[in-house]
Amino acid sequence: xxxxxxxxxxxxxxxxxxxxxxxxxxxxxxxxxxxxxxxxxxxxxxxxxxxxxxxxxxxxxxxxxxxxxxxxxxxxxxxxxxxxxxxxxxxxxxxxxxxxxxxxxxxxxxxxxxxxxxxxxxxxxxxxxxxxxxxxxxxxxxxxxxxxxxxxxxxxxxxxxxxxxxxxxxxxxxxxxxxxxxxxxxxxxxxxxxxxxxxxxxxxxxxxxxxxxxxxxxxxxxxxxxxxxxxxxxxxxxxxxxxxxxxxxxxxxxxxxxxxxxxxxxxxxxxxxxxxxxxxxxxxxxxxxxxxxxxxxxxxxxxxxxxxxxxxxxxxxxxxxxxxxxxxxxxxxxxxxxxxxxxxxxxxxxxxxxxxxxxxxxxxxxxxxxxxxxxxxxxxxxxxxxxxxxxxxxxxxxxxxxxxxxxxxxxxxxxxxxxxxxxxxxxxxxx
Numbered sequence: 001x002x003x004x005x006x007x008x009x010x011x012x013x014x015x016x017x018x019x020x021x022x023x024x025x026x027x028x029x030x031x032x033x034x035x036x037x038x039x040x041x042x043x044x045x046x047x048x049x050x051x052x053x054x055x056x057x058x059x060x061x062x063x064x065x066x067x068x069x070x071x072x073x074x075x076x077x078x079x080x081x082x083x084x085x086x087x088x089x090x091x092x093x094x095x096x097x098x099x100x101x102x103x104x105x106x107x108x109x110x111x112x113x114x115x116x117x118x119x120x121x122x123x124x125x126x127x128x129x130x131x132x133x134x135x136x137x138x139x140x141x142x143x144x145x146x147x148x149x150x151x152x153x154x155x156x157x158x159x160x161x162x163x164x165x166x167x168x169x170x171x172x173x174x175x176x177x178x179x180x181x182x183x184x185x186x187x188x189x190x191x192x193x194x195x196x197x198x199x200x201x202x203x204x205x206x207x208x209x210x211x212x213x214x215x216x217x218x219x220x221x222x223x224x225x226x227x228x229x230x231x232x233x234x235x236x237x238x239x240x241x242x243x244x245x246x247x248x249x250x251x252x253x254x255x256x257x258x259x260x261x262x263x264x265x266x267x268x269x270x271x272x273x274x275x276x277x278x279x280x281x282x283x284x285x286x287x288x289x290x291x292x293x294x295x296x297x298x299x300x301x302x303x304x305x306x307x308x309x310x311x312x313x314x315x316x317x318x319x320x321x322x323x324x325x326x327x328x329x330x331x332x333x334x335x336x337x338x339x340x341x342x343x344x345x346x347x348x349x350x351x352x353x354x355x356x357x358x359x360x361x362x363x364x365x366x367x368x369x370x371x372x373x374x375x376x377x378x379x380x381x382x383x384x385x386x387x388x389x390x391x392x393x394x395x396x397x398x399x400x401x402x403x404x405x406x407x408x409x410x411x412x413x414x415x416x417x418x419x420x421x422x423x424x425x426x427x428x429x430x431x
Contacts, residue, residue: 006031010040022053026061043414049234055242056405059092059397060233067313071231072096080320085226085390086110086196089168092231092397107196113169114190114199116177117147124181133385134263136178142256144170152250154403163251164396171392172196175385176203182381197222200389205377217331218376224324225369228317229387231394233310237261237268241395242402243411251399258395259388268384268391271370274305275380278339278371287345295355305367306350307360317365322347325368329375340371 004021008031017039020032030053037043046052061070069076072091079088083097090098090106098106123143127136145152148166151159177187180203188203198214201222206212232238240261244254262268281290293301308315329340347363350356373383402408 004029008033008036008040010042015040024056027063037414043416045416049239054234054239054411055402056407057234057398057401058095059401060231060394062233062310064308064310064312067311067316067319069232069316076228076316077320080224080227080317083227084195085223085230085393088227088230089393092393093164093400109165110169110196111190111192111199113166114173114192116170116173120147120174121177121187124177124187127181129182129184131182133175133178133182133382134259134388136181137174137385137388138256138259138263140174140178141167141171141259142253144252145250148252154245154248154250157404160251160400160403164400167251167255167392167396171389172200173203175382175389176200178385179204179379179382195219197226201376215331217328221324221328221372221376224321225372225386226390228321228365228369229390231391231397235267236264237391238394238398241399245399245402246408246411248410251396254399255392255395258391262388262391263384268387270304270364270366271373271387272380272383274366275339275370275374275383277304278342281342281346283338284341284345287342287349291346291349291353303346303350303361306356306363308362308364311362311364312360314362315364318363318367321365321368321372322363325372328372339374343367343371 004023005018006021007016007018009016017036019036021029022032023029033044044052059072061073062068071079071088072095074091074097079091083091086107087098087103089110090103120140120143123140124136127139144166148163151162151166153159173190180187186208188206188208190199191202194202194214198219201214201218202212205214234242237258241254241258244257245251249257265273281287290301290303293299294303325340347367350361350363356362370380370383373386374380378386
C-alpha cells in the first residue's frame with residue numbers, strides 16, 4: 001500500500017478532507033473513504049457500485065479495457081488450455097498451483113465428498129416434477145447446513161476448509177440429481193473412479209439400465225467451461241456470497257444466496273437468453289433484419305451475449321471458447337448446427353459494423369457457452385445450474401479469503417433517503 005493521499009473538497013462549505021489512496025499490485029488505485037461520513041458527514045452515491053472497491057482480494061484480476069483475466073496471476077488463456085478444473089480450484093482456494101502430490105490429495109478429498117446424505121433424496125422428491133432446477137439447487141444447498149453440524153464454525157479455518165471442499169464436491173451431485181428429478185429418472189450415484197467433469201457427465205446422463213462412458217471431447221468441453229466460469233472478481237453473485245458471509249452466516253447459506261443471485265437473467269441466465277434469441281432469429285437470412293431491430297432504440301429486441309459490464313474489449317473467455325466451439329460441435333456430430341451458423345454470422349457482423357464497434361459490443365462468454373451446452377445434450381433450464389457448479393469454487397474462495405481478513409466487518413451500505421420527512425400519526429377516523 002502506498003502512503004499517498006487524495007483530497008476531497010466539499011464545495012458546499014469549502015472544507016477539504018484527506019483520504020488515503022489504496023493501491024494493489026496492479027490495476028487502478030482506490031480512494032479509502034471509509035471515514036468520509038465520520039469526518040465530513042456525507043455519503044458517496046454509486047448505484048450498481050460502478051466505481052466502488054468493496055474489499056481487498058488476491059484471487060482474480062480483470063482489466064476490462066485490455067481484455068485481461070488472471071486467476072491468482074495466471075492468464076485465463078493458459079489455465080483454460082493446460083489445467084484441469086480441480087487444479088484451478090486448488091489455485092483459487094490456496095493461492096498457488098499444486099504440485100503433483102498436492103493435486104492427487106486434493107482430488108481424493110473432493111472425490112470422497114461427492115456423495116449426498118440419503119435423506120436429501122426425500123427433499124428432492126418434495127419438489128414438483130417441473131420445478132426449475134435452480135429452485136432445487138437453492139433449496140438443497142441451503143439445507144446442507146442441517147447435515148454437517150461438525151464443521152460450521154466460520155471462525156475455525158479448518159472448518160471453513162472442510163465446508164469449501166464439501167461444496168465443491170457436492171454441487172455437481174446436487175445439480176445432476178435436480179436434473180434427474182426433472183425428467184423422472186433415478187438419481188445416479190457418483191463414481192470415485194471418474195474425474196470431476198467425467199463424473200458429473202456420468203451422473204447427468206447415465207441410467208441404471210446400461211453403462212455410460214463420458215466422451216473425452218465432452219469432458220474436455222466441460223472442463224474448459226468450468227474453468228472459464230470458475231471466478232470473475234466481485235460480480236453480483238460473489239458480492240452476494242461475501243455480503244451474506246460478512247454476517248457470520250454458515251457457508252451453505254452463503255452459497256445458496258449466491259445461487260439465488262446467479263439465477264437472474266442479467267447474470268447467470270444470460271447464456272440461456274442467448275439461445276432464446278438465436279431461436280427467435282431462426283435463420284441466417286433473418287440476421288440482418290434483427291441487427292437493424294437491435295439498433296432501433298424504439299424496438300424492444302436486444303442482442304444477447306454482446307458487451308459486458310467490465311470488459312470494454314473482447315471478453316478473453318469468449319476468445320478461448322470460440323476456438324474450441326467448432327471442434328466440439330464437429331466431434332459431437334453437430335457441425336451443421338444452425339444455431340451456431342447464426343451465432344457466427346452475428347459475430348461477423350458485430351465485429352465489423354460501426355454501430356457495435358463504436359459501442360465496444362463484443363461477443364462475451366455467454367454468447368458461445370449455451371451453444372456448447374446444447375451440443376452436449378444439456379437442456380436450456382440447466383445452463384445456469386452449470387454456471388453455479390463452476391462458480392462455487394470462486395464463491396468459496398472469496399468466502400474463505402474474506403473470513404481470514406482482519407479488516408472484515410459486516411456489510412452495511414447506506415442510502416440517500418427520498419421519502420417523506422417526519423409526520424404525525426392521524427387516527428383512522430380522521431384520515
